[in-house]
Amino acid sequence: MGKIGLFYSFKSKKTAKIAGIIHNAFSGVEVQLVNVDEVHKEQFLEFNQMIFGVPTWFDGELPNYWDELLPALEDVDFSDKKIAVFGLGDQKGYAENFCDAIGIMTTFFEEKGALIVGNFPLEGYTFERSKAVKDGQFRGLPLDQENQARLTHKRIENWVEIVKKEFN
Amino acid sequence: MKVLHDMPVEKIFTIKNTDKELLKKWLYLMTVGRIIDEKAPNYLKQAIGWSYHAPYAGHDGIQLAIGQVFNREEDHLFPYYRDMLTNISAGLTAEEIILNGISKAADVTSGGRHMSNHIGKPEWNIHNVSSATGNHTLHAVGVARAIKYYKGKGVAISSQGESSVSEGYVYEAINGASTEELPVIFVFQDNGYGISVPKKDQTANRKVANNFTGFKNLRIIHCNGKDVFDSINAMTEAKKWSLENQHPCIVQANCIRIHSHSNSDRHDLYRNEAELGYVLESDPLLKFKRMLLRYERLTKEEIHEIVEKAKEEVKLAHRSAMASPDPDPASIYDFIIPEPYPASKYPEGIHNFAGEKKKLIEGINETLKAEFRLNPDTFIWGQDMANKEKGGIFNVSKGLQQEFGPARVFNGPIAEDFITGTANGMSRYNKKIRIVVEGAEFADYFWPAMEQYVEMTHEYWRTNGKFSPNVTIRLASGGYIGGGLYHSQTTEGTLSTFPGIRIVYPSFADDAAGLLRTSIRSMGPTLFLEPKALYNSPTAATPIPDDFEVPFGKARIRRSGTDLSLITYGNTTHLSLKVAERLSREGFNIEVMDIRSLIPLDKEAILNSVKKTGRVLVVHEDKVFGGFGGELAGIIGEEAFEFLDAPVRRVGSAFTPVGFNRILEAAILINEEKIYIAALDLLKY
Numbered sequence: 001m002g003k004i005g006l007f008y009s010f011k012s013k014k015t016a017k018i019a020g021i022i023h024n025a026f027s028g029v030e031v032q033l034v035n036v037d038e039v040h041k042e043q044f045l046e047f048n049q050m051i052f053g054v055p056t057w058f059d060g061e062l063p064n065y066w067d068e069l070l071p072a073l074e075d076v077d078f079s080d081k082k083i084a085v086f087g088l089g090d091q092k093g094y095a096e097n098f099c100d101a102i103g104i105m106t107t108f109f110e111e112k113g114a115l116i117v118g119n120f121p122l123e124g125y126t127f128e129r130s131k132a133v134k135d136g137q138f139r140g141l142p143l144d145q146e147n148q149a150r151l152t153h154k155r156i157e158n159w160v161e162i163v164k165k166e167f168n
Numbered sequence: 169m170k171v172l173h174d175m176p177v178e179k180i181f182t183i184k185n186t187d188k189e190l191l192k193k194w195l196y197l198m199t200v201g202r203i204i205d206e207k208a209p210n211y212l213k214q215a216i217g218w219s220y221h222a223p224y225a226g227h228d229g230i231q232l233a234i235g236q237v238f239n240r241e242e243d244h245l246f247p248y249y250r251d252m253l254t255n256i257s258a259g260l261t262a263e264e265i266i267l268n269g270i271s272k273a274a275d276v277t278s279g280g281r282h283m284s285n286h287i288g289k290p291e292w293n294i295h296n297v298s299s300a301t302g303n304h305t306l307h308a309v310g311v312a313r314a315i316k317y318y319k320g321k322g323v324a325i326s327s328q329g330e331s332s333v334s335e336g337y338v339y340e341a342i343n344g345a346s347t348e349e350l351p352v353i354f355v356f357q358d359n360g361y362g363i364s365v366p367k368k369d370q371t372a373n374r375k376v377a378n379n380f381t382g383f384k385n386l387r388i389i390h391c392n393g394k395d396v397f398d399s400i401n402a403m404t405e406a407k408k409w410s411l412e413n414q415h416p417c418i419v420q421a422n423c424i425r426i427h428s429h430s431n432s433d434r435h436d437l438y439r440n441e442a443e444l445g446y447v448l449e450s451d452p453l454l455k456f457k458r459m460l461l462r463y464e465r466l467t468k469e470e471i472h473e474i475v476e477k478a479k480e481e482v483k484l485a486h487r488s489a490m491a492s493p494d495p496d497p498a499s500i501y502d503f504i505i506p507e508p509y510p511a512s513k514y515p516e517g518i519h520n521f522a523g524e525k526k527k528l529i530e531g532i533n534e535t536l537k538a539e540f541r542l543n544p545d546t547f548i549w550g551q552d553m554a555n556k557e558k559g560g561i562f563n564v565s566k567g568l569q570q571e572f573g574p575a576r577v578f579n580g581p582i583a584e585d586f587i588t589g590t591a592n593g594m595s596r597y598n599k600k601i602r603i604v605v606e607g608a609e610f611a612d613y614f615w616p617a618m619e620q621y622v623e624m625t626h627e628y629w630r631t632n633g634k635f636s637p638n639v640t641i642r643l644a645s646g647g648y649i650g651g652g653l654y655h656s657q658t659t660e661g662t663l664s665t666f667p668g669i670r671i672v673y674p675s676f677a678d679d680a681a682g683l684l685r686t687s688i689r690s691m692g693p694t695l696f697l698e699p700k701a702l703y704n705s706p707t708a709a710t711p712i713p714d715d716f717e718v719p720f721g722k723a724r725i726r727r728s729g730t731d732l733s734l735i736t737y738g739n740t741t742h743l744s745l746k747v748a749e750r751l752s753r754e755g756f757n758i759e760v761m762d763i764r765s766l767i768p769l770d771k772e773a774i775l776n777s778v779k780k781t782g783r784v785l786v787v788h789e790d791k792v793f794g795g796f797g798g799e800l801a802g803i804i805g806e807e808a809f810e811f812l813d814a815p816v817r818r819v820g821s822a823f824t825p826v827g828f829n830r831i832l833e834a835a836i837l838i839n840e841e842k843i844y845i846a847a848l849d850l851l852k853y
Contacts, residue, residue, distance in 0.1 A: 057450075059358070059375060059422045061392050064450065068459055071183050096374050 003030045004167065005046065008053030009065050010035040014088050014145055015053045021153065022051065022086065025160040036065045041072045048081055049167045051118075054105050055088040060097030060131065062104055070108060079113030084163045085140035086118075086156075091127040092147045099142035103131025106139040116140075117166035120159055124151065172387040177405040181397050183463045191465055192474060194396060197235070198228055198453055199478035200262050201253035207482065208269055208285075209431050216490075217270035218284045222250040223427040227357050228452035230393035230421035232257045233403040234327055234355060240292040242322030244311045244596065246304040247288060248297060250357065251327055255287040258294055262485035272492040279632035280495040290634040295596065298623055302332030305341035305354060306586060306620065310593020312350035316414060317575060318597065323410050327355040330420070331362025333376045337619065340586040345416035346383040347581070352416040353406045357393055359425035364438045377420035385415045393421025394452040424450050503633035504667050508720050509689035517682055517718030517764070523711040529703040531677035531712050532564050532642075535684045536604065538714070540572050543602055546688065547594065549580045550587055550606025550642075561609045562644055562703055584608045584617035588641065592624050595637040602688050604640045611643035611697065612657040624693045625668030640687040644700040645673070646739050646789050647837050652828030656837075658738070658790040658821075663695055664766050664799070670720050671766040673697040675741035678710040679764050682718030690720075699739045707742050721768035725777070729759035732851055733777040735800055736787040737763045740820075740838060744787050747843045756851055766796055774800065775808050782813035783850045787843055792820040814853035819846045 004026065008019045010033075023031050031051075034043055044050065057063045062070070085106055089099035106116045120138040125148075132138045141159040143152050205225055211218035224231055227250065235257020238245045247254045252265060264276050268287050271280035277288045277296050288296040297304040308326035315322055332338065333356055345352045356377055360367050373379050377388045387409055391402030399421060406417040424447040428435040436444070460466040466474075511517070526534070540546045548568060552561045554577050559566030569577040580587040584607060591603045607621075608614040614621070621641075628636035647656030664671050672687065672694065674680040680698065687694035702708040726741060727748050734744040741762045748758035761777050763770060778784050784804055786797040797818040804816050822836045 058392075058424075060390070061422065064455060067395070068455065068462060071459075071463060074184070094374065096378065 002048050003032060005034050005043070005050045006031050006053070007034045007036050007039065007050060009037050009063065011037055012053075012055065015055050018086065018088065018143060018152070018156070019053050021156055022160060025156055026164070029164070036069065039069065041076055044073065044076060044078075050081060050083050051163070052083065052085045052105055053087070054085060054101045056094070056097065056099050056101040059094065060100035062101050066101070066105065073112065077113055078109055081114045082117050082167055083109050083114045084118030084166075085116070086143060086159070087132070087140060088143050088145055090146040091125055091144050095128040098125070098127035098130040098132070099138070100131040102138065102140040102142060103133070106132070118159060118163040120155075120162070124148075173381060175387070177389060177391070177401050179397075179401050180404055181400045183397060183459045183465065186397070188465060191460060192470070194232055194236075195456065195460065195466070195471065196474050196478055197257050198232055198253065198456065199475050200481055201231075201256045202228070202453055203478055203482045204262060204265055205252060211270055212431055220249070220284045220430060221269070222285050222430045224250050224252050225426040226359060226424035226447060226450070226452065227393055227421075228253060228456070229396045229399035230355065230357055230391070230403070230419075230423060232396055233399035234325060235259070236400060237403045237407050238325060239322060240294070242320060244293045244295065244308065244315070244322065244324045246295045246297050246308045246324070246326045248301055248304070248328045248332075249283070249285045249299065250329065252285065252287060254327060255289070255294065259292065260287065260289060260294075262482045263488050264289070266485050266489040267492060270489060271495070272489060273495040274492050278630050281632055282630050290631050296631045296635070298626070300619055300623065302328045302335045302338045303589065303619060303623060305338050306589025307593030307596065308352050308354070309341045309345045309350060310590035311596045312345065312352040313348060313590060314594045314597030314601065316350055320597075321411075323351040323353055323407055325353045325355065327357065329362065330356045330358035330360075330367055330376050331365065331370050333379075334362075334370045337585045337589065340581070340583040341589070342380055342383060342386070342416065342418070344581065344583070344586050344590060346386045349385050349415050351410045351414050353403075353410055354416065354418045356418065356420045357423050358420055359423040361425055361429065363429040363433055364435070375420055377418045380418060387415065387417045389417060389419045391419060391421050393423035394450055394455065396452070396456050426451060503628050505628055505670065505693075506636050506691035508670065508692070509686050509717075511682075511686045511717040511719040513715060513717055514682065515719065517679070517722040518724060519678065519713050519716055521711045521713040521716070525709040526677050526712050527704050528677040528680050528698075528708045529562065529564055531681035532684055532698065533566060534712075535681040536565060536568060537571065539602070539685060539688045540568065540576070545598075545600040546602045546604070547576050548604040548606075549578050551580055551582055551609050553577060553579045553606060555579065560606060562700060564642075564698070564703070565606070580605075584614055585620050588617040588624070589620040591639040591641075592620060592627065592637040595639055596635060599638070599691070602638050602640075604642060604688060607641040607643050609644075610651070610655050610700075611645040611659045612654040614643055614659060621663065622666060625666040627668070628692060629668055636692040638691055639693045640684070640696050641693065642696045642698060645697040646699050646701060647826050647833065648701040648739060650828065650830050650833060651826070653825045656826035656833070658788070660697060660766055661790045661795045664796055668693070670694040670768065671697065672720065672764060673699070673738045673766060674764055675699060675702065675738050675762055676708050676710050678712045678716055679718055679724065679762070681712045682716040683764065685717045686720060697738065701739055702742070705742075718764065720765050721770050722765065723761050723763045723770035723773040725759060725773075726762050727758065727760040729757040730781055731757045732783040732785060732847060733759045733761060733781045734785050734787055734843070734847065735761050735763060735774060735777070737766070739789045740787045740843070743838070743840050743843055746840050747847055750844060751847060751851070758847070771803060771807070774804065778804055778808040779811045782811055783853070784812070784816045785843070785847050785850055786816065786818040787838065788820045789838055790820050791823045792818050793823045795820050814850050817846055817850055819843055
């Protein structure tokens with residue numbers, strides 16, 4: 001497994017905390033932390049395996065730091081890249097768009113040629129609708145710190161195992 | 169199969185491909201808007217005005233977008249009280265916004281009559297809407313009906329906050345647009361609050377637009393109302409789709425409310441620091457500027473230049489608006505209701521025609537048909553209006569649909585507010601249009617339409633004479649049919665308390681025909697009350713000249729006398745005539761005056777009758793307490809006291825609901841015997 005880029009906002013709180021846990025779960029693997037608030041598109045080209053941390057804001061939106069960045073990546077070819085996405089959401093308070101941001105991100109990068117890895121089963125989640133769901137599974141790792149915080153560590157552990165295999 | 173709500177929205181405008189001049193224009197409009205939005209509270213602090221200001225900051229993307237897709241030549245726009253940037257984006261100047269805010273005479277919306285922040289420009293089809301938030305959805309549907317009928321090229325765009333979607337009339341509007349397949353765009357600007365009420369307390373669905381997913385012919389688009397490009401793309405798609413398909417569309421725009429609801433609200437009482445912080449971080453204007461810089465579409469210097477230009481425009485606008493005159497207090501009686509059709513063929517509303525007698529129902533039916541033949545821009549709808557041989561709940565409109573077709577004569581849903589509100593809306597399309605509605609199956613069921621009734625009475629005054637709905641509201645009224653509580657009500661006591669509408673209540677076939685003709689031909693709204701107990705009554709039947717017309721405000725003496733005046737209208741005209749006849753056999757000479765028209769009222773005729781007889785009995789079917797007779801008695805007492813030989817008396821129904829059992833009904837409604845006793849008392853006074 002080559003070097004992994006772990007992209008998230010260093011200004012974020014919950015997402016940054018989860019990124020830290022994921023970072024630790026990849027012990028023994030070189031993971032470089034990249035601050036999305038200041039990132040340039042060239043930095044994406046430095047990695048063949050990337051993990052993106054993306055919470056869902058409001059009623060199903062990307063946070064500003066990702067939303068304002070994506071147009072810069074429209075012309076980038078990601079066809080030799082593997083991308084895994086995790087995101088925080090609230091399946092009770094925002095059941096209509098639980099972790100939509102995962103779906104927005106994976107759709108975008110898939111259209112740019114990336115291979116999306118780290119699909120995750122729906123079991124254990126209760127929500128109404130999510131752009132993160134495709135073919136009966138999540139396209140990344142949804143985490144719900146508002147309602148299921150006690151499941152977070154186990155979910156990360158399981159997901160990291162999946163991602164590790166698919167990054168290889 | 170295409171799932172309408174999942175259809176993609178084409179990304180026509182992006183930060184990278186949008187023309188630079190257009191980006192500069194958008195930034196300019198957004199900056200002008202934001203400067204005024206932030207400056208508005210200062211006018212209140214300095215006691216200049218703008219006592220109601222609902223800041224739009226946080227809605228910038230969607231409001232810019234609404235104004236940009238609006239075409240004043242073809243579309244109709246109904247902005248709500250938070251839509252300041254929508255108006256600026258649609259073309260209003262900073263000065264026009266400030267003139268509205270500080271309620272100056274030159275305010276293009278209403279000349280300072282309407283509440284500040286309710287911005288519009290009727291001559292551009294940017295309609296001046298009510299403070300009853302969301303009720304303009306019905307007007308948008310009504311005008312869209314006209315757009316479709318006349319094959320117009322535009323759409324109606326209605327804008328509102330997400331909380332006002334809770335109002336029942338919004339459901340009625342969307343249901344109607346879906347049923348009639350009309351080109352309306354309903355924009356829900358969702359900032360999460362109705363003043364302090366979070367949207368979870370409005371409806372179970374976080375995205376209220378999704379409550380409507382089961383509606384046919386309706387597309388729902390969600391967008392980020394904080395993002396200029398997402399909003400412009402959503403509105404562009406909505407308009408294109410609505411025009412191409414002639415169907416309605418909802419655009420739900422997720423916004424944030426950066427400030428309090430208005431300047432009478434304090435959002436720190438119900439929003440925590442974290443929330444207040446993240447809404448500030450999501451400021452749409454700051455995001456737009458960041459994007460312009462990040463993608464090198466504008467330089468810092470270019471942005472600075474635009475901001476300075478905007479500041480200058482607002483500064484000059486402020487100076488000019490401050491120097492502009494206030495409204496003249498002497499103008500308060502201007503534009504209450506437009507001048508009516510003069511009805512000059514029969515200046516007193518009386519004829520000598522001696523042809524075949526026709527029933528009251530025939531008089532109305534034949535007048536409707538005659539007016540519909542004469543004016544191709546006439547329309548009628550209501551519940552039970554037309555289905556095969558049925559035409560109206562009492563068959564008053566029988567045969568109209570067969571002759572004039574379903575586009576001009578059609579059924580409405582069981583939604584009185586919709587029936588009335590879409591009449592108001594449709595008549596906005598052009599001044600030729602004349603609309604008749606059966607406001608409800610029975611007058612008793614008109615109460616759900618009260619809000620649109622009030623609205624109709626406000627329009628002409630509120631727009632400073634720029635718009636008045638040309639609508640005749642027909643209501644089958646009154647009792648004496650064994651109808652109980654909800655098929656017996658007389659409503660004029662309540663409905664006559666609103667300035668801005670004419671009210672007539674004929675009691676004979678010829679007057680019904682003549683007043684209906686005048687109502688339909690007049691500008692402005694008329695409430696046409698029909699005594700349904702008399703529809704087929706031989707005593708109400710009269711000869712009717714084909715061209716008969718009765719001017720408003722002309723009472724008719726149905727029996728001349730010198731001893732006592734019975735002032736009456738509707739069903740009780742006939743009871744009064746019978747009493748007069750009975751008393752004449754006892755040697756009294758009784759005058760019976762049918763006022764016919766409650767607003768305007770023929771005061772002169774009433775006072776002349778009082779001067780002649782010196783005794784007055786006001787007779788009406790409605791309850792004495794709170795009935796229209798109180799006004800009549802008050803006027804007579806004030807203006808003809810010295811001519812009176814006895815106190816003015818009133819008789820009417822008991823102050824109870826109307827019972828269903830005929831024994832109860834008879835005990836409650838006014839009858840011949842009660843009128844007789846009161847009249848005799850007065851004669852002997």
